[in-house]
Amino acid sequence: MSLETRYPSIPYLAARARQRVPFFAWEYLASGTGSERLVPRNREALDAVELVPRVLKGRLTPDLETKIFGRSYSVPFGAGPVGLSGLMWPGTERFIARSAAEKRFPYGLSMVANEAPETIGPMADGNGWYQLYTPVDPEIRADIIKRAWESGFGTLLVTVDVPVGSRRERQLVAGVSVPPQFTPQTFWRAAIRPRWSLETLTNGIPRFRTLEKYFDKSTFAGAARFVGKVVDGRPDWEMLRQMRDLWPGAFVVKGILHPEDARLAVEAGVDGIVVSNHGGRQFDAAPASIDALPEIARVVGGRAKILFDSGIEGGLDIIRALSLGADFCLLGRAFLYATGALGSKGPNHAYDILKADLEANMVQLGIEKPSELKPDWAVQP
Numbered sequence: 001m002s003l004e005t006r007y008p009s010i011p012y013l014a015a016r017a018r019q020r021v022p023f024f025a026w027e028y029l030a031s032g033t034g035s036e037r038l039v040p041r042n043r044e045a046l047d048a049v050e051l052v053p054r055v056l057k058g059r060l061t062p063d064l065e066t067k068i069f070g071r072s073y074s075v076p077f078g079a080g081p082v083g084l085s086g087l088m089w090p091g092t093e094r095f096i097a098r099s100a101a102e103k104r105f106p107y108g109l110s111m112v113a114n115e116a117p118e119t120i121g122p123m124a125d126g127n128g129w130y131q132l133y134t135p136v137d138p139e140i141r142a143d144i145i146k147r148a149w150e151s152g153f154g155t156l157l158v159t160v161d162v163p164v165g166s167r168r169e170r171q172l173v174a175g176v177s178v179p180p181q182f183t184p185q186t187f188w189r190a191a192i193r194p195r196w197s198l199e200t201l202t203n204g205i206p207r208f209r210t211l212e213k214y215f216d217k218s219t220f221a222g223a224a225r226f227v228g229k230v231v232d233g234r235p236d237w238e239m240l241r242q243m244r245d246l247w248p249g250a251f252v253v254k255g256i257l258h259p260e261d262a263r264l265a266v267e268a269g270v271d272g273i274v275v276s277n278h279g280g281r282q283f284d285a286a287p288a289s290i291d292a293l294p295e296i297a298r299v300v301g302g303r304a305k306i307l308f309d310s311g312i313e314g315g316l317d318i319i320r321a322l323s324l325g326a327d328f329c330l331l332g333r334a335f336l337y338a339t340g341a342l343g344s345k346g347p348n349h350a351y352d353i354l355k356a357d358l359e360a361n362m363v364q365l366g367i368e369k370p371s372e373l374k375p376d377w378a379v380q381p
Contacts, residue, residue, distance in 0.1 A: 014341075033281050042279070064370060077312075079347070092339045109128060124153075266304050290324065312334065335350050
């Protein structure tokens with residue numbers, strides 16, 4: 001039975017991943033924050049976007065080639081950044097980077113992933129985007145930006161929706177912590193997932209390799225304290241402009257939901273805005289990202305590229321976002337579910353099923369290019 005038959009969609013891959021990774025790794029990726037109302041709200045809001053097909057268009061051959069930030073990609077979507085991605089499956093960052101190079105889609109490496117830019121940048125072969133939080137120390141901030149650029153990353157994603165770490169209660173119950181807690185329960189959960197455990201032993205305990213240059217890496221406790229300070233950077237507009245001045249390539253701010261913030265970001269010189277609620281992992285009362293998208297696209301008015309993430313599970317969701325004003329989409333959990341399910345084969349399979357779903361639904365709508373999607377395709381509530 002082929003992979004396409006066994007795992008025809010992202011939800012199928014997620015179900016398989018849940019069977020293969022330990023409980024604490026699954027809960028780390030799948031959980032939201034607080035009462036977790038926002039995670040299903042993202043899904044419900046996407047489902048509420050209806051599109052009206054046009055018929056009798058003859059034989060259509062979808063062309064998904066998309067140019068953004070001066071580079072052409074084979075599809076209008078990429079793999080978004082996820083911290084501690086190696087926890088889901090050892091080697092995840094390398095697998096996605098190689099897939100990005102082969103399939104020609106962007107891969108956003110998180111600053112708090114488990115591989116350094118010097119390793120992943122060359123593997124992505126020019127398709128790497130680098131995600132930065134905002135370290136308090138300006139010298140560290142500047143050095144990480146310099147390292148990312150010199151490693152071949154052409155686009156910088158500055159995440160601004162984490163002014164403070166969120167309270168993810170499912171992660172607390174699951175025992176997800178930095179440093180990891182080596183309790184009998186942890187060992188038991190790892191033991192009943194032997195393939196994951198063997199791979200982890202081979203690759204080593206997940207580490208923050210980007211940041212190890214700046215702290216004593218001999219102790220996990222030191223790593224935990226430092227990472228907390230890095231993520232809790234409390235960025236402001238002046239800091240954003242300083243980073244804009246340091247970065248030679250495309251500069252994108254990630255995590256905007258308010259139109260006025262989008263306007264200010266454009267004035268600060270950004271090349272792109274990611275409309276995102278962090279996948280429901282930061283602030284549970286936030287609006288669904290898809291609901292915030294149209295007004296932000298209107299306010300920006302083409303002065304910067306609009307990207308979208310949070311809740312995408314398939315090609316139809318990508319079409320929904322493009323129809324409501326996005327130029328490009330990012331998927332975080334989807335590529336990690338695929339890797340958790342299939343290991344090194346996962347990223348390519350995720351790409352293939354997303355691309356196939358996107359093409360099929362474009363033909364159903366009666367279009368050949370993503371650029372043809374406009375708000376008037378959508379049924380207005």
